[in-house]
Amino acid sequence: MYGSNFTDGSSTTCLTCPSSQYLLNGICYLTCPSGYYSSSPICTACMSNCINCTAYNTCTACQSSYSLYNFECISVCPIKTISITNSSTFQSACVNCPSNCLTCSSVNSSICLTCNNAYYLSNGACGASCLSPLFLSLNGICSICQCLTCSTYFYNCTSCSSPLSLYQFQCLSACPSGTYSSSNICIACPTNCSVCTSAGYCNICTLPNALYVFNGSSSSCVSACPNGTITTINTTSLKYQC
Numbered sequence: 001m002y003g004s005n006f007t008d009g010s011s012t013t014c015l016t017c018p019s020s021q022y023l024l025n026g027i028c029y030l031t032c033p034s035g036y037y038s039s040s041p042i043c044t045a046c047m048s049n050c051i052n053c054t055a056y057n058t059c060t061a062c063q064s065s066y067s068l069y070n071f072e073c074i075s076v077c078p079i080k081t082i083s084i085t086n087s088s089t090f091q092s093a094c095v096n097c098p099s100n101c102l103t104c105s106s107v108n109s110s111i112c113l114t115c116n117n118a119y120y121l122s123n124g125a126c127g128a129s130c131l132s133p134l135f136l137s138l139n140g141i142c143s144i145c146q147c148l149t150c151s152t153y154f155y156n157c158t159s160c161s162s163p164l165s166l167y168q169f170q171c172l173s174a175c176p177s178g179t180y181s182s183s184n185i186c187i188a189c190p191t192n193c194s195v196c197t198s199a200g201y202c203n204i205c206t207l208p209n210a211l212y213v214f215n216g217s218s219s220s221c222v223s224a225c226p227n228g229t230i231t232t233i234n235t236t237s238l239k240y241q242c
Contacts, residue, residue, distance in 0.1 A: 017041060049073035061091045069094035082109050100126040115140060147171045160184045192221035210240035 017028035024036060024043035032043035037053045046053035050073050052061035062073035067083040068091070077083045077094035082104050085092045097104035100119040101112035115126035122134055122142035130142035135154045137143045147157030147164075148171075160171035167175060167186035175186035180196050189195070192209040193202035205211045205221035210231050213219040225231045225242035234241050 047072065061089070067092040067094045079103075082106050084109055098125065100128075102126075190220065192223075204237055204239050208240065210242050212242040 013026035014023060014028050015026075017023045019041075021028040021030055022032050022038050022043045023029075023041060024032065029043060032038045034051045035046050036043040037046060037055060038044075039055075044056065047056055047059055049063045049066045050059035050061070051063055053059045053071075058071045059068060059073055060071070062068050066073040066075055067077050069077060069081065074094070080097050080102060081094040082097060083092050083106060084095045095109045098110055098112055100116050102114040102116050104113055105111040105124075111124040112121060112126050115121050119126040119128060120130050120136055120140055120142050122130060127142075130136050133145050134142040135145045135150050135156075136152060137154050143154035145157075146155050147166075148159040148161045150156050151158050156169050157166055157171050158169075160166045162184055164171040164173060165175050165181040165184050165186045166172075167179065172186065175181045178189050178194055179186040180189060180198060181187075182198070187199070190199060190202055192206050193204070194206050195204040196202045200218050202211060202219050202221055209221040209223055210225055211219060211234075212222045212225060212229070222242065229242040231240055231242060233239070
């Protein structure tokens with residue numbers, strides 16, 4: 001600490017400093033301390049929450065819990081940016097998220113978390129559309145289709161891979177009662193038929209209808225057995241048959 005023109009009664013309070021030094025609170029500094037910048041012949045305070053600056057409106061490092069953005073120190077980074085802390089300097093700064101990205105990861109700013117309108121999230125990036133075999137889900141995230149093909153949502157199946165069959169936009173290993181599988185699609189059984197293997201062959205009829213087998217490959221459900229036949233009950237299925 002060096003100086004000249006001391007105040008009366010004190011030899012420790014400087015009024016002016018040599019040309020290579022800067023005055024702050026009665027002390028001459030070779031370099032202005034943290035939170036101040038050199039504005040010859042004095043040290044001038046940086047803006048609020050700033051610990052290093054080159055001018056009042058040009059901050060280069062911020063206090064803890066604040067992030068540097070456009071040479072200012074702010075407590076919350078604006079939308080489409082994220083606060084990243086430098087592991088060496090422990091200083092935080094607002095970093096821009098990738099293009100078309102609304103929010104991104106605080107661990108890795110290159111990874112998108114949500115996207116702008118009309119863009120869809122896929123593997124941490126925002127695209128204008130979901131690429132095959134990725135499909136759009138309810139929350140705007142591209143997800144892998146859970147079937148052979150799907151529409152609108154990743155679980156909204158439009159076709160299935162063998163041996164699965166399509167039923168009400170789902171791929172099932174077995175078609176539910178009242179339907180049969182044809183070309184990997186569950187199709188409703190004929191009228192009054194509860195179990196069938198094809199459109200022309202019923203195995204079990206709904207009561208009070210009776211099963212009528214009229215040749216080896218065809219059967220149907222009838223409300224009354226035709227002439228030449230009689231209604232009986234199958235002891236295994238407990239259903240009527242002709």
